[in-house]
Amino acid sequence: MQFDEVVYKIRIEPVGGLLKKKTKPEKRVILNGVSGSVYPGEMLAMLGPSGSGKTTLLTALGGRLGGDLTGTITYNGKPFSNAMKRNTGFVTQDDVLYPHLTVTETLVYTALLRLPRTFTKADKVEHAEAVIAQLGLTRCRNSIIGGAFLRGVSGGERKRVSIGQEMLINPSLLFLDEPTSGLDSTTALKIVSTLWELANGARTVVMTIHQPSSRLFYMFHKVLLMSEGNPLYFGKGADVLTYFSSVGYSPSVAMNPADYLLDLANGVATADSNEDQVAIKQNLVKAYKTQLSTVVKLELAVEGSLHTSSDDRMLKRWSNTWSDQFSVLLRRGIKERKHTSFSTIKIVQVLIVAVLVGIFWWQSSIDNLQDQVGLFFFISNFWGLYPLFQAIFTIPNERTMLTKERTSGMYRLSSYFMALTVGDLPMELVLPTIFYAIVYWMAGLKRTAGAFFSGLFVILYNVLISQGVGLAIGAVVMNQQTATTLGSVIVLAFGLAGGFFVQHVPIFIAWIKYISINQYSLKLLLASQYENDQTYNCGINQTCLVRDFPSIKSVGISMSGTILSVVVMAVMLVFYRLIAYLALMRVGVTRK
Known part of the structure; x- marks a missing residue:
């Protein structure tokens, strides 16, 4: 996947009253010329403080962002298409799951809906079982997902179920938005380790992550650091501190590289630095444009040896027939909504x-x-x-x-x-x-x-x-x-x-x-x-x-x-x- 000079703007309506002069709506730049590439076998981590635009960029790369979006985003040298959508996994930050379904039911129903009709029902169930084993969900396979007011599996297990739903289609490209958010360091390490193994299986993994531990940071093949929509660094994770040292910014003490990168993205060079935050950000943006931008462009110009799947025509159609979709959705809907429709309080009422x-x-x-x-x-x-x-x-x-x-x-x-x-x-x-x-x-x-x-x-x-x-x-x-x-x-x-x-x-x-x-x-x-x-x-x-x-x-x-x-x-x-x-x-x- 390659992205070149991606720019995204949103329209901001002016706030005014009856006595204020009516002004034209303004456009705010959320992404400002972000470029990069990631290949099979690589895991790209997008870092940055809240509001830096990393989730917006991930959504754009996943083909899920409309509006005023410019630039070039290609997959195997081609633009986003329905065929690409069927071969791409996208895990949102919030786990969107039915609370009353068990782990097995959740993954089996997803397999029945997403896997193509060339698979038999038994094959789809077997595929779901394989994903359960691969993600280490065997222990909780018969536990319900749960929700805010319903006790279920743990947060880490819930996140792995969300990842498992996308893994069912064996995606060549997997996007994840804050997959470790709200998890303890051990659970976060297990999830990122699983993603690292997926990447090593010739998949492309792209994620946003807020503040990873040093153990997690060194697992990333590539890192993209952003601040207020501007790229500050793109390249190998192992080279990031060397680069910032070359432009005059290095940590005064040994520390987690991710923590230092976030400090830089927020305009903080060192704890005792008196340099203005705005000036630091401007210097880092300027350094990127003069020293890194050309390198990134050269990498984008190199043609990859990737080819579009020969099944592109097949993927443009629905995976299953209308009747199969209806049957699965009906069974899943009844199983989930019966708990609310026939709740004790409603019956008593x-x-x-x-x-x-x-x-x-x-x-x-x-x-x-x-x-x-x-x-x-x-x-x-x-x-x-x-x-x-x-x-x-x-x-x-x-x-x-x-x-x-x-x-x-x-x-x-x-x-x-x-x-x-x-x-x-x-x-x-x-x-x-x-x-x-x-x-x-x-x-x-x-x-x-x-x-x-x-x-x-x-x-x-x-x-x-x-x-x-x-x-x-x-x-x-x-x-x-x-x-x-x-x-x-x-x-x-x-x-x-x-x-x-x-x-x-x-x-x-x-x-x-x-x-x-x-x-x-x-x-x-x-x-x-x-x-x-x-x-x-x-x-x-x-x-x-x-x-x-x-x-x-x-x-x-x-x-x-x-x-x-x-x-x-x-x-x-x-x-x-x-x-x-x-x-x-x-x-x-x-x-x-």
């Missing part, structure tokens, strides 16, 4: 609400028609609100994982979305079924199978649509706090326009009822329980038609209204999920 509702409406009678209408409205509202807020957090929580896997070209967006939709069905429909069965029996509603199952159908129908609304809000907004606020407003508006609280809505806002899920679900629930010509006792020795009851009349229980409600809700079911899918297309992907 639904059961408590069901029992409370059953007690309040205990053995209600049709003669207390207002009470029964209120019951159906509450059920419609509850199962419109509950699944909506559950679904709002689904996509924002999975955004990082989706971005990581889609950027690696693991699967199509359509296969992911369908697996997400289908996988949620059994989990999202079980609790409302139990809820409705409890409430239906305790409230003493109509004792016929037809009435019960038609009402249950409406509840499940309502759940699916509300879930679609939640997915759409979460995918469009992507900010959980903002999405929750927007969801609350939508639920409130749908509830007020549902036809129970207000029958005479002002005409300028009456249109909301036509998009209110609550109105259509309430209409269907009433139709499942009452007939158009059914009567009830509305006074002493006096009967009235159910359809003329004010709360029912404003909603209606006619056959035509029932059919229309079913059709409109079907349109909503498709529409909101389509919005969610279209919104997802902008989440860090290059292929749909």
Whole structure:
């Protein structure tokens, strides 16, 4: 891999108020003419203080940085392509893993998705097992990954799992962002030793690292030192102190070379130096341009003996078929999300609400028609609100994982979305079924199978649509706090326009009822329980038609209204999920 005069700029919008003069946005230089090369069998470490641009450069070299990026980056003499993406591993600083999956499950599912269809399922599993053994993860192979609030494997083991996911494809080029961050020195040494062995296996390894120990530093074949986006050194790690001594900067005492390099990058020459920090940085940038830049350029001009793989045409296609991707994603999604969907607190919550509702409406009678209408409205509202807020957090929580896997070209967006939709069905429909069965029996509603199952159908129908609304809000907004606020407003508006609280809505806002899920679900629930010509006792020795009851009349229980409600809700079911899918297309992907 070679990179020549890489420059990256970001646009900074001016901060101003109403009284301040409007100014044009400025551009800030993040990378300023960085060059270098790294070959198979070499491990390049990019060092520098926070904000030096090393992570930005790594992201650019990995083909994951858009925007105002100029310069030349080539792989085997060619620009970045889908074929190259399939043969490149990228390990982010934060380990993006599913917390409830075990180490083995995590690597097996990744192997099933990333390895090409030419491998059988048994071959892919065997490959995952080999990576587990290679990375020393055998002891924790059946332990869950864990997370912030879930005990799992250690930080070092989690990092090795992340590296293992990329090793599954046997990458010729491996990028790692701060692979030793937050780890003790012994664990960090184990990880870098593993990477060193990978590099010795004719792979190219590029990493950013903040402050490695001296043992780690001397394992690097090449070092790139950066400060404020400018290169200060590029070359062999063993020659770095010799170079800085030649330009007038050498440590006053024996110390870790990495520590001294960071001091220089921060503008600190020695502990007792009075030289200005800005001046030191300027001197080092000038020294690089006059003494090292030409050497780096000469190395870039030398043609390597590398050739593009003959499998380039094959790699441009998806590794697996749509159905294989869907199957693996479905199984993985169910295994991971069942822990949250069927968590104890959610089950207890639904059961408590069901029992409370059953007690309040205990053995209600049709003669207390207002009470029964209120019951159906509450059920419609509850199962419109509950699944909506559950679904709002689904996509924002999975955004990082989706971005990581889609950027690696693991699967199509359509296969992911369908697996997400289908996988949620059994989990999202079980609790409302139990809820409705409890409430239906305790409230003493109509004792016929037809009435019960038609009402249950409406509840499940309502759940699916509300879930679609939640997915759409979460995918469009992507900010959980903002999405929750927007969801609350939508639920409130749908509830007020549902036809129970207000029958005479002002005409300028009456249109909301036509998009209110609550109105259509309430209409269907009433139709499942009452007939158009059914009567009830509305006074002493006096009967009235159910359809003329004010709360029912404003909603209606006619056959035509029932059919229309079913059709409109079907349109909503498709529409909101389509919005969610279209919104997802902008989440860090290059292929749909």
